[in-house]
Amino acid sequence: MTALSGKRILLVIGGGIAAYKSLDLIRRLRERGASVRCILTQGAQHFITPMAASALSGQRTHTDLFDREDEADIGHIKLARDADLVVVAPATANLMAKMAGGHADELASTVLLATTLPILIAPAMNVRMWLHPATRRNLTTLQEDGVHVVGPNEGAMAEAEVGPGRMAEPLEIAAAVERLLAPSGPLAGKHVIVTSGPTHEPIDPVRYIANRSSGRQGHAIAKAASEAGARVTLISGPVDLPDPRGVTTVHVESAREMLEAVERALPADIGIFAAAVADWRVADAGGQKIKKKEGTLPNLSLAENPDILATVSHLPQNRPALMVGFAAETENVIEHARQKLAKKGCDLIVANDVSPATGVMGGESNTVHLVTRSGIETWPTLSKTEVAERLVAHVGALIGGTEP
Ligand code: C5P
Numbered sequence: 001m002t003a004l005s006g007k008r009i010l011l012v013i014g015g016g017i018a019a020y021k022s023l024d025l026i027r028r029l030r031e032r033g034a035s036v037r038c039i040l041t042q043g044a045q046h047f048i049t050p051m052a053a054s055a056l057s058g059q060r061t062h063t064d065l066f067d068r069e070d071e072a073d074i075g076h077i078k079l080a081r082d083a084d085l086v087v088v089a090p091a092t093a094n095l096m097a098k099m100a101g102g103h104a105d106e107l108a109s110t111v112l113l114a115t116t117l118p119i120l121i122a123p124a125m126n127v128r129m130w131l132h133p134a135t136r137r138n139l140t141t142l143q144e145d146g147v148h149v150v151g152p153n154e155g156a157m158a159e160a161e162v163g164p165g166r167m168a169e170p171l172e173i174a175a176a177v178e179r180l181l182a183p184s185g186p187l188a189g190k191h192v193i194v195t196s197g198p199t200h201e202p203i204d205p206v207r208y209i210a211n212r213s214s215g216r217q218g219h220a221i222a223k224a225a226s227e228a229g230a231r232v233t234l235i236s237g238p239v240d241l242p243d244p245r246g247v248t249t250v251h252v253e254s255a256r257e258m259l260e261a262v263e264r265a266l267p268a269d270i271g272i273f274a275a276a277v278a279d280w281r282v283a284d285a286g287g288q289k290i291k292k293k294e295g296t297l298p299n300l301s302l303a304e305n306p307d308i309l310a311t312v313s314h315l316p317q318n319r320p321a322l323m324v325g326f327a328a329e330t331e332n333v334i335e336h337a338r339q340k341l342a343k344k345g346c347d348l349i350v351a352n353d354v355s356p357a358t359g360v361m362g363g364e365s366n367t368v369h370l371v372t373r374s375g376i377e378t379w380p381t382l383s384k385t386e387v388a389e390r391l392v393a394h395v396g397a398l399i400g401g402t403e404p
Contacts, residue, residue, distance in 0.1 A: 062107060086117050096135065119148065185227065196237070199277050218275060273346075348370060
């Protein structure tokens with residue numbers, strides 16, 4: 001038995017120079033036991049031939065939506081169903097745009113619209129195309145639609161430019177396929193939602209209320225959960241950190257957006273809510289910048305934000321089996337954490353002292369206490385990565401039913 005034994009992959013090859021690497025990807029996937037069937041777009045056929053894809057996959061390669069033989073034989077709807085995973089590699093800017101917009105004007109985009117299978121894309125394009133706001137928007141839309149993404153990598157590009165846009169290497173794509181189809185590790189098969197970072201609450205279109213959270217702890221948890229085999233959705237407020245690899249990251253600004261994104265990401269097995277969500281927002285944040293007026297100060301009235309942790313922990317349906325909250329306190333850390341556990345209805349509170357002397361906010365390390373209904377466990381001072389790894393192991397043991 002190999003990792004992908006018996007798994008069927010539909011590989012959509014887009015029209016970019018990275019298409020030549022997709023031929024190697026076919027081999028890598030087959031080495032792992034998967035069967036691979038290919039669709040080549042018109043563009044892809046400028047770089048590689050259907051014959052090469054068929055020779056390497058050992059199966060007929062599909063290119064045309066209106067091919068009479070293909071439609072009589074398998075048909076595009078059957079193509080969209082007869083697999084365990086659709087991989088799009090290279091996913092060009094154009095293919096991503098079509099997917100995000102729901103276009104269906106040739107075989108590849110039609111199959112991608114018709115499929116209900118999980119989809120993994122490996123974007124590849126010029127760095128400026130990758131960084132263009134249109135591609136950013138399309139990527140966000142695709143991630144919100146549940147599409148998984150691997151890469152792109154940074155490095156030299158075909159046009160002698162350097163930057164993000166190189167397709168992930170075939171081995172990296174094969175590893176991402178394994179994570180999706182044959183996850184291993186203590187959280188294999190689990191969906192984990194992590195919230196991270198601060199929220200920004202607008203005062204007007206240019207000003208906002210924020211806090212000092214860096215998102216480091218939450219992002220480290222998302223990465224550790226993914227490495228433990230979980231499918232992870234990270235809902236992140238504005239942070240200065242890269243999206244963790246292998247994790248579906250949804251970017252939000254305000255607490256209300258964060259709650260909406262969490263609700264869209266449900267159902268999940270585990271929720272780990274590490275975001276420093278603003279408790280209040282400005283009640284009537286206007287569409288225009290507040291003007292400075294001589295002798296008067298603006299009066300900001302505040303409204304309470306939804307408590308995301310409490311809301312999700314109290315859901316009558318769809319509540320993750322294990323809900324973990326954080327408590328950043330500057331005094332009476334344990335006592336406040338106990339109260340929070342009861343008030344928010346979660347199963348575990350990770351409490352830490354964030355008084356300025358500790359340097360936790362924005363810093364690299366953390367001293368935490370795990371507070372549950374049955375007791376308290378205090379960990380030594382660890383790096384945020386170590387806290388994340390230990391927390392994920394602890395959560396894995398709790399959900400797996402064995403004592404950590
Ligand atoms: O009440 P406090 O902000 O200290 O609670 C912290 C915990 O509650 C964290 O897990 C945080 O992510 C979560 N929280 C939330 N929504 C809020 C406020 C806090 O999810 N509006």
